[in-house]
Amino acid sequence: MNKLNIWIQKHQNKMTASIAILIAVSLIAKFLLKLPTLSTVAMIVASIIGAIPVALHAISALQNKVISIELLVTIAVVGAFIIGEYEESAVVTFLFLFGNFLEQKTLEKTRSSVKSLTKMAPTTAELVNEDGTTEEVDVDDLDEGDHVVVKPGGQIPVDGKIIDGTGYMNEASITGESTPVEKSIGDNVFAGSITDNGTITIETTSVGEDTTFGKIIELVEEAQDSQSPAARFIDKFATYYTPAVLIIGILVWAITQNFPLAITVLVLGCPGALVIGAPVSNVAGIGNGAKNGILMKGGNAVNTFSHVDTLVLDKTGTLTTGKMSVTDVTNFGKNKNEMMALLSAVENTSDHPLGQAIVKYTHDLGVTDDVKLPELDTVKGQGLVGQSDEFKILVGNERLMKANNVQITKEQRKAINARMNDGDSVVLMALDQELRLVVGVNDQLRPDAREGLQALKDAGLKRIVMLTGDNKVAAQRVAERLPIDEVHAELLPEDKVEFVKKFKEQGSTVAFVGDGINDSPSLATANIGIGMGTGTDVAIETSDIILVKSSFDALAHAYKLSKKTVANTKENIIIAVGTVALLLLGLIVGVIHMGSGMFVHELSILVVIFNAMRLIQNKSSKLDSNQVLKTAN
Amino acid sequence: MAKAILQLGELTCPSCLTKIQKGVENQDGVSNVKVLFNAGKVRADFDEDKTSADQISNVITDLGYEVKKVKVKESK
Numbered sequence: 001m002n003k004l005n006i007w008i009q010k011h012q013n014k015m016t017a018s019i020a021i022l023i024a025v026s027l028i029a030k031f032l033l034k035l036p037t038l039s040t041v042a043m044i045v046a047s048i049i050g051a052i053p054v055a056l057h058a059i060s061a062l063q064n065k066v067i068s069i070e071l072l073v074t075i076a077v078v079g080a081f082i083i084g085e086y087e088e089s090a091v092v093t094f095l096f097l098f099g100n101f102l103e104q105k106t107l108e109k110t111r112s113s114v115k116s117l118t119k120m121a122p123t124t125a126e127l128v129n130e131d132g133t134t135e136e137v138d139v140d141d142l143d144e145g146d147h148v149v150v151k152p153g154g155q156i157p158v159d160g161k162i163i164d165g166t167g168y169m170n171e172a173s174i175t176g177e178s179t180p181v182e183k184s185i186g187d188n189v190f191a192g193s194i195t196d197n198g199t200i201t202i203e204t205t206s207v208g209e210d211t212t213f214g215k216i217i218e219l220v221e222e223a224q225d226s227q228s229p230a231a232r233f234i235d236k237f238a239t240y241y242t243p244a245v246l247i248i249g250i251l252v253w254a255i256t257q258n259f260p261l262a263i264t265v266l267v268l269g270c271p272g273a274l275v276i277g278a279p280v281s282n283v284a285g286i287g288n289g290a291k292n293g294i295l296m297k298g299g300n301a302v303n304t305f306s307h308v309d310t311l312v313l314d315k316t317g318t319l320t321t322g323k324m325s326v327t328d329v330t331n332f333g334k335n336k337n338e339m340m341a342l343l344s345a346v347e348n349t350s351d352h353p354l355g356q357a358i359v360k361y362t363h364d365l366g367v368t369d370d371v372k373l374p375e376l377d378t379v380k381g382q383g384l385v386g387q388s389d390e391f392k393i394l395v396g397n398e399r400l401m402k403a404n405n406v407q408i409t410k411e412q413r414k415a416i417n418a419r420m421n422d423g424d425s426v427v428l429m430a431l432d433q434e435l436r437l438v439v440g441v442n443d444q445l446r447p448d449a450r451e452g453l454q455a456l457k458d459a460g461l462k463r464i465v466m467l468t469g470d471n472k473v474a475a476q477r478v479a480e481r482l483p484i485d486e487v488h489a490e491l492l493p494e495d496k497v498e499f500v501k502k503f504k505e506q507g508s509t510v511a512f513v514g515d516g517i518n519d520s521p522s523l524a525t526a527n528i529g530i531g532m533g534t535g536t537d538v539a540i541e542t543s544d545i546i547l548v549k550s551s552f553d554a555l556a557h558a559y560k561l562s563k564k565t566v567a568n569t570k571e572n573i574i575i576a577v578g579t580v581a582l583l584l585l586g587l588i589v590g591v592i593h594m595g596s597g598m599f600v601h602e603l604s605i606l607v608v609i610f611n612a613m614r615l616i617q618n619k620s621s622k623l624d625s626n627q628v629l630k631t632a633n
Numbered sequence: 634m635a636k637a638i639l640q641l642g643e644l645t646c647p648s649c650l651t652k653i654q655k656g657v658e659n660q661d662g663v664s665n666v667k668v669l670f671n672a673g674k675v676r677a678d679f680d681e682d683k684t685s686a687d688q689i690s691n692v693i694t695d696l697g698y699e700v701k702k703v704k705v706k707e708s709k
Contacts, residue, residue: 009642009697060697064652104645111671118672140704209638209706221672283671 008053015049016097022046023090043086050093051077067243069275072266075246079263080594091595092267099602103276106609110280113287113616114220121217122191125157126150128201139191139208146204152197156189159211160202167198174212174548216548219297220290224283228299230569234278238271245269260594268583268597273604277572280608284615285565293548294558301544305528306562310508311461312500312522315468315478317515318532320443321550324353326361327424327444330415333436337367343429343437344369346384346395349376354425354441379403383427394430406430412438423477445478452552453483459560463508467496497521513555530555561615568615572608579604636706637686639675642699649698656696660684 008015026042029035051074058070073096080089108115127137128147139157142148147163150156156169168180171193180196183189189202192213208214245266253262282299289296296302313319333339344362347355348369362369374388382403383396394404398416401408408416415438419426424440453464465486468475475489488499500522503510512519512526523529523542531543532550547554583600586592592600644650650670657666657675662683667676677689690700 009699056697061652064655066651100645104643107645108643114672208704221669221674222667224671225669279670 004056008056012053012097013101015053016094016101019046019050019090019094019097022049023094026087026090040086043090044081046090047077047081047086047093050090050097051081054093054096067246069242069270069272072242072245072249072270075249076263076266076594079259079266083259085260085594088594092598095595095598095602099272099598099605102602103605103609106606106613107280107283110284110287110609110612110616111224113291114217114224117220117290118217120192121213122155122157126154142204142207144204144206147201148204149199149201150195151199152195154195156191156193156195156202158191158202158204159206159213160189160204162187162189162200163203165198165200167200168196170194170196174216216295219295219546220286223296223298223301224286226298226300228278228282228303228566228569230278230299230303230573234274234573238275241269241271241274245271264587264592264594264597267594267601268587268592269580270598270601271576271580272601273572273576273579273608276605277576277608277612278569280612281565281568281572281615284612285561285568288616289558289561292554292557293551294554294561295546295548296558296562297544297546301528302562302565304509305511305545305559306566308509308511308528308559309460309462310465310503310510311456311463312465312467312496312503312510312512312526313484314496314512314514314519314522315466315470315475316443318513318550319449319466319478319482320445323444324357324441325444326357327422327440327442328419329361329440330412330438331436332412332434332438333431337365339429339431339436340365341367341369341371342393342431343395343427343439345371345373346376346386346393346429349373350378350384354427357441358427358439391432394428396428397426398428401428401430401435404430404433406433406435408435421477423474445481446550446552448552450482452556455553455556456559457483459556459563461559465499465503467491467499469493493519493521497525500525530558565615568612572611575604575608575611634678635681635686637675637677637679637689638704638706639677639686639690639693639700640702640704641673641675641693642701644670644673644698652696653693653698656692657689660689660692663689 022042023046026039026046029042030039054070054077055074058068058074061068061070073092077089077093080086080092122139124136125139125142125148126134127142128134128149134149142158148157148160152167162183162185164185166182166184169183169189170180171190174190174193183200189200190213191211209218248269249262249266252265253259256262282302285302286296286298296305329336329340331339340362344359344367347358359369374386374391374393376384376386378384379396379400382400383394385400385404386393394400394406412435416426416428419438419440422440422442424442427439427441428435429437429439457464463485464483465488466475466479466484467488469491470489472489475487479487491499496519500510500512504525504527510526511528511530512522513530513532514523515532520542523531528545529543531546532555545558547558579600583592583597587597650668653675654666654668657663657677660679662680663677665676665678668674669676675689675693679686679689686703686705690703693700
């Protein structure tokens with residue numbers, strides 16, 4: 001029986017094809033060859049071949065106390081067979097099986113986005129044995145502490161630490177950032193990333209499903225199964241609906257004594273599109289997100305996010321990159337590179353974030369800073385001072401300049417004010433009592449923040465609130481350049497939670513966007529917590545939606561996608577319910593029979609799947625080009 | 634306790650899910666059964682003294698579903 005079950009499952013498509021051929025033969029025999037006996041025999045054989053797999057499914061479902069659609073179809077087909085309607089029984093089983101086949105094929109499509117993600121998961125690794133030889137093994141056979149070697153162009157098979165070698169890693173599958181990053185001994189590498197060049201040896205820290213990449217896949221797989229409220233309702237409905245149809249069928253037979261009518265009711269009452277309509281939208285929507293670096297934790301998250309009207313953002317690390325960088329340099333000396341080399345050499349002695357930004361900037365320019373410096377003294381809250389026989393150098397803020405009587409010209413004053421107006425921190429350098437450099441340093445705004453937030457507003461978001469621990473002036477300057485409605489500054493992390501609570505009490509549906517490091521309470525409190533750009537376990541656990549890439553494009557896409565997915569679910573439910581209603585009407589009027597009823601049913605299943613498939617093709621780039629046009633006008 | 638992860642063939646009917654879920658759950662020593670419909674996977678914790686991953690795999694095969702791959706993770 002079980003062997004038969006599996007054999008049938010494997011060959012179900014061939015069986016469906018042979019039924020199709022038999023039906024065709026039968027029709028040819030009937031209408032062209034005028035051989036009614038051959039025609040009937042072909043239909044009988046087709047019915048039997050078709051009924052077996054359906055009946056087997058129905059029986060095994062019954063063993064688990066589930067009244068399935070297959071049971072309705074089996075009873076109907078057997079009934080039709082008994083009353084000699086071989087044509088009807090053959091057509092119904094064929095349509096049912098063929099519908100299953102198409103359903104399977106199209107379902108594969110809606111699942112394809114996640115499949116392509118899991119395909120990126122590493123399967124084999126080059127294990128280094130104790131004697132130094134290597135062998136290829138399955139990643140599942142690796143353990144914590146094993147050493148594996150990865151050659152250029154190879155895929156990192158595990159999460160771990162580099163113990164030998166240096167290489168450039170493409171970590172797009174984890175961080176969304178496709179620019180390769182250089183990693184060497186002691187650095188962490190992630191399974192699923194690719195080495196662009198360099199051979200490295202890694203000590204394994206986690207394998208398979210425990211790696212960050214494994215967790216991302218697990219999350220998406222579970223998300224696709226976790227249902228939206230609409231889907232859950234339909235699911236519950238269907239468990240009562242199917243037995244109800246069976247009972248109605250029996251009642252119809254008992255009351256009217258019309259057996260053909262009763263079995264037709266069974267076929268027409270099949271809840272096909274109803275069962276599949278809502279989940280399939282979610283699968284497609286969540287799959288689209290996963291492909292675009294947006295991980296949504298299930299239908300519930302999608303549904304709630306689509307109703308969000310208030311977006312609360314953290315500034316540092318979310319709206320801004322969280323990294324200090326030089327915004328502008330004004331040079332009042334003779335040779336800019338010489339001046340920069342000097343400044344960089346001074347800053348290199350300190351670990352102040354502003355100084356670090358300047359050193360990086362100078363190095364990126366290709367300027368070397370191996371300048372001989374005098375002994376430097378730190379003046380607290382002002383900067384650094386150095387004096388030798390040849391020159392005196394001052395690096396710091398305006399107070400340092402004043403304290404040392406450095407004159408500031410009108411032109412220099414203008415440069416300083418310009419930086420301050422942009423909300424920059426200003427670093428000044430004076431050489432022998434003359435101001436030479438005015439450097440602005442700022443925590444950089446993400447390049448797509450303005451467009452992304454505007455896109456969110458256009459998509460129907462009512463209010464955007466920025467919360468920050470920064471001072472009011474700096475906060476206001478950032479907010480002015482963005483479509484932000486409210487700014488609250490000088491807050492502690494616990495104050496941020498209070499704001500989220502307050503908005504919720506006012507009746508808003510709140511989404512909080514943060515980096516997940518110190519925002520976890522706010523992420524958890526908001527109706528929807530959105531973790532941005534961090535693959536940290538905490539962010540993955542507390543967020544409802546995770547943006548792999550720190551991008552506002554992705555955020556806007558996620559919002560629109562959630563709205564589209566919810567709308568799509570509704571459309572599918574309407575299609576499904578509408579189909580059943582139309583069929584019943586058709587039955588009453590007398591234009592629908594068993595075969596045509598089954599045909600309409602299978603058609604409606606395909607319609608809802610195709611409708612959901614529209615969500616897969618919904619690309620973010622397309623939305624964004626519209627967006628750019630809109631903001632440009 | 635160990636964790637078994639079974640990769641099945643493509644699942645198409647939501648009622649298959651219920652069938653597999655109940656079938657595996659009814660095994661002695663098996664707990665925390667999770668059937669992932671769209672991924673076509675089954676995850677379950679089991680007591681190695683009472684049953685094995687192969688036995689779980691057999692249950693699913695007996696229900697009429699193809700098991701493509703079985704993975705076992707020992708929990709520490």
